Amino acid sequence: MAENDVFASPVRDPDTAPFFDALREAKLLIKTCNACNQPFFYPRTLCPFCLSESSWVECSGEGTLYSYTQVARRGGDYVLAMVTLSEGPTLMTNILTDTPEALAIGQRVRVEFVDTVGDEKLPVFVPG
Amino acid sequence: MSINGKAQVVGIYEYPDRKITNRTLAQLHAKAARGALADAGLTSSDVDGYITDSVAPGLGPMSMVEYLGLDVRYAETTDTGGSSYVNHVAHATQAIMAGKCDVVLVTFAGMPRSGLGGSPPTMGATPESSFELPYSPITPAQYALAARRHMHEFGTTSEQLAWIKVAASHHAQHNPNAMLRDVVTVEDVVNSRMVADPLHLLDCCVVSDGAGAIVVARPEIARSLKRPGVIVRGAGEAFSYNKGGHADITTTAAARSGPVAFAEAGVTQADVKYASIYDSFTITVLLQLEDLGFCAKGDGGKFVADGNLISGVGKLPFNTDGGGLCNNHPNNRGGATKVFEAVRQLRGEAHPAVQVPNCDIALVQGMGMSLSTRHNCGTLILEAI
Helix, strand or coil: CHHHCCCCCCCCCCCCHHHHHHHHCCCCEEEEECCCCCEECCCCCECCCCCCEEEEEECCCEEEEEEEEEECCCCCCEEEEEEEECCCCEEEEEECCCCHHHCCCCCEEEEEEEECCCCCEEEEEEEC | CCCCCCCEEEEEEECCCCCCCCCCHHHHHHHHHHHHHHHHCCCHHHCCEEECCCCCCCCCCHHHHHHCCCCCCEEECCCECECHHHHHHHHHHHHHHCCCCCEEEEEEEEEHHHCECCCCCCCCCCCCHHHCHHHCCCHHHHHHHHHHHHHHHHCCCHHHHHHHHHHHHHHHCCCCCCCCCCCCCHHHHHCCCEEECCEEHHHECCCECEEEEEEEECHHHHHCCCCCCEEEEEEEEEEEECECCECCCCCCCHHHHHHHHHHHHCCCHHHCCEEEECCCEHHHHHHHHHHCCCCCCCCHHHHHHHHCCCCCCCCCCECCCCHHHHHCCECCCCHHHHHHHHHHHHHCCCCCCCCCCCCCEEEEEEEEECCCCEEEEEEEEEEEC
């Protein structure tokens, strides 16, 4: 199913440029607040918990499946999912798998970086 | 300060067509305005407040105020998606209470089936878009994520969710304007095509064109009208999103909008004789019923099963017009129709087959945007005269 997927390109902006730069080096970044120390995602300059300055942190790329759905689509089903990173935040993603029926909430997943139709890379996840 | 009793819903109008051709959005706003004002026994010269959404043509209220020929001293365009019109009734009441106006007209229109609805999201247009849209999060899939998680946490089943559609279909059979009038069974729902598992085609609402209007007036004015008004007793609003990525997608903002509305109205769940519950999908209803306190968190599946939402059968008659699941979901926004059917029930003007006897207190629950990402909930409690 992965080889059939064509991903739309995200659009970088001054808030998120380092995130997309890191994706090109196969690194997944999140942000952590400089004041309250809470990790957060999606990235933005000021912390959504206290509006303080924040810093970029590299993730392990490992997480667990929080929820998922196999979506019927002409040209091939795909799996929309939410993954909880081992660093804490939960993000939206796709799970690339040939056996979506074997997925289960709570299972371990890890990040992979895929091409998009534009210049940017995109983080997706695979079982294991 | 409380809005309890400070205004009444005195007029409603629901455009009857579900597919609309050869009409402009502005035309529909005008026809809806005329219909609701006629229902109230008022004219456009009585209107001194106006509220619409971001889908209306023009910048905020600017073009529509002119098109409708209104002379208003209060206007606003809060847009929270499908819940907008539930919140508009509350905002109208607040404006009347503050002395800013006496008669507020709310209008909306949209034709997604004809390509004249709201705009689809654009990559880069919102700060979160680049972290969601590349993954193709179509609307049913976002709701499916919440449904799957609820099943995981609480053991909810597809058959239980299906009962919500079954109940809506029992009501829709009596509504000649409803898009889906055939009564369906649990088996029909769970055997329908899978859209985004665990949600099937029949777990989803219809897509319809539509338009409508609501008139809210000061009680002194309401009392001078021939038709009985419906008293605004309480309202609550809340937003829900994944706080910096700290998600709880099985709890809706109704858990916070509901208690505010109940407290303001001075009533409890046991007082509610009829409930209009936003029903973009079956799971939308189940989660909000839990969060509004009609049952314990996690017990929604048991609560909705076995016809408990069917008028004349169960304990909590809901969406007796057939709701978004069977009747209509005008412009992919079902909040106004939730107000309409609650007003009909409180006036005793629902279809006789679904009219709730002695219906004195109704709850209206709206949800805008989506489960699993971000949404608004508006709760309104209304009372018959």
